[in-house]
Amino acid sequence: MEPSNALKRIKPSPTIAVSAKARALKAEGRDVIGLGAGEPDFDTPQNIKDAAIKAINEGKTKYTDPDGIPELKAAVCAKFKRENGLDYIPAQIHVSTGGKPVLYNALAASINEGDEVIIPAPYWVSYPDMVLLCNGTPVCVSTKEENGYRLTASELEAAITPKTKWVIINSPSNPTGAAYSKDDLRALADVLLNHPQVMIMTDDMYEHLMYDGFEFFTIAQVEPKLYDRTLTCNGVSKAYAMTGWRIGYAGGPQWLIKAMGNMASQTTSNPCSISQWAAVEALNGPQDFLEERKAVFKARRDLVVSMLNQATGLNCPTPEGAFYVYPSCAALMGKKTQSGKVLENDEDFVTALLEQEGVAVVHGSAFGLGPAFRISYATDTESLTKACERIQRFCASLT
Numbered sequence: 001m002e003p004s005n006a007l008k009r010i011k012p013s014p015t016i017a018v019s020a021k022a023r024a025l026k027a028e029g030r031d032v033i034g035l036g037a038g039e040p041d042f043d044t045p046q047n048i049k050d051a052a053i054k055a056i057n058e059g060k061t062k063y064t065d066p067d068g069i070p071e072l073k074a075a076v077c078a079k080f081k082r083e084n085g086l087d088y089i090p091a092q093i094h095v096s097t098g099g100k101p102v103l104y105n106a107l108a109a110s111i112n113e114g115d116e117v118i119i120p121a122p123y124w125v126s127y128p129d130m131v132l133l134c135n136g137t138p139v140c141v142s143t144k145e146e147n148g149y150r151l152t153a154s155e156l157e158a159a160i161t162p163k164t165k166w167v168i169i170n171s172p173s174n175p176t177g178a179a180y181s182k183d184d185l186r187a188l189a190d191v192l193l194n195h196p197q198v199m200i201m202t203d204d205m206y207e208h209l210m211y212d213g214f215e216f217f218t219i220a221q222v223e224p225k226l227y228d229r230t231l232t233c234n235g236v237s238k239a240y241a242m243t244g245w246r247i248g249y250a251g252g253p254q255w256l257i258k259a260m261g262n263m264a265s266q267t268t269s270n271p272c273s274i275s276q277w278a279a280v281e282a283l284n285g286p287q288d289f290l291e292e293r294k295a296v297f298k299a300r301r302d303l304v305v306s307m308l309n310q311a312t313g314l315n316c317p318t319p320e321g322a323f324y325v326y327p328s329c330a331a332l333m334g335k336k337t338q339s340g341k342v343l344e345n346d347e348d349f350v351t352a353l354l355e356q357e358g359v360a361v362v363h364g365s366a367f368g369l370g371p372a373f374r375i376s377y378a379t380d381t382e383s384l385t386k387a388c389e390r391i392q393r394f395c396a397s398l399t
């Protein structure tokens with residue numbers, strides 16, 4: 001007996017694997033600082049928890065429509081209008097059990113065998129494997145460090161073929177934190193206007209985590225002519241510290257939203273009714289804490305970037321958003337660790353760092369572009385400082 005061919009095409013999420021390895025070392029009594037997890041260390045705000053408790057007490061504990069309660073769809077429409085200037089009606093909204101299933105439902109509902117999906121690299125680890133699960137072909141396009149890891153118009157143009165079904169744009173990005181400006185999106189939109197068969201999936205999960213006054217834009221807002229073929233995806237996981245509640249959402253063309261709803265009706269059914277009521281409160285309730293949390297994340301980003309750039313052989317660009325940095329360790333390839341291991345790639349680098357100094361980070365090749373590694377700075381300042389000191393010591397120890 002063996003898994004299906006579709007399952008054999010994919011691998012377990014490497015970011016989850018790093019967290020598991022760090023946990024296992026901790027269980028053995030090692031002093032490990034885990035910087036692998038992609039979730040805010042803040043708690044879910046109290047008003048959101050209260051809304052969930054109220055939903056339980058009011059008996060809102062039954063099946064709902066598979067793609068979301070009307071109240072949440074209305075809150076999502078209001079959010080898209082308020083924050084992104086986008087007009088959607090409830091029939092254009094899909095709600096699912098997290099941002100990840102929203103993306104998967106969209107791909108599963110639209111991809112035919114051999115359809116290509118353009119994915120700028122470095123990419124969030126799940127995109128290529130989700131495409132493979134749907135019998136599609138991921139077309140990973142390497143971006144350049146000197147372009148801030150953003151896909152350029154000419155790189156996009158060169159990747160499009162008659163088989164291209166989707167291009168995925170993730171801004172701010174996991175893993176690099178890079179964000180697209182209005183002008184960057186304008187340039188991509190100009191290319192896409194010439195290719196009417198290509199749909200655009202934007203993953204705006206980190207919208208509320210942008211620093212230094214960098215303004216967030218999403219492509220359907222920048223070029224309204226692309227609205228009919230754009231799926232604007234978002235969720236409450238990162239902005240509202242609700243990763244465990246499992247609510248994501250998207251706005252898009254009605255034919256696709258209907259197909260995604262069909263998909264959900266035969267697979268997950270509705271996302272948790274209680275979480276949906278909590279998400280209504282997240283989107284409709286007070287938003288001022290977002291600014292406060294953003295200021296904390298910005299201070300951590302500045303600390304980490306500065307300390308990593310003081311480490312021998314690392315080069316860490318300053319990202320515009322999210323809670324990740326993506327330093328290059330190219331200058332350290334070929335160096336030897338204290339135990340005599342020659343570092344041939346970024347996986348060797350992160351393995352040796354974990355073994356020698358007890359700092360868990362994720363290798364860049366897992367995100368499709370190395371030699372580099374990803375640090376999640378969604379953790380307290382003391383741990384970050386200690387981890388960066390250890391990284392500095394590790395880099396200095398290489399010969």
Ligand SMILES: Cc1ncc(COP(=O)(O)O)c(C=O)c1O
Nearest residue numbers: 038098099100124174205235237
């Ligand atoms: C870019 C990106 N998109 C989507 C998701 C998925 O979010 P959720 O936890 O809501 O499924 C993540 C989570 O790490 C992410 O980084």
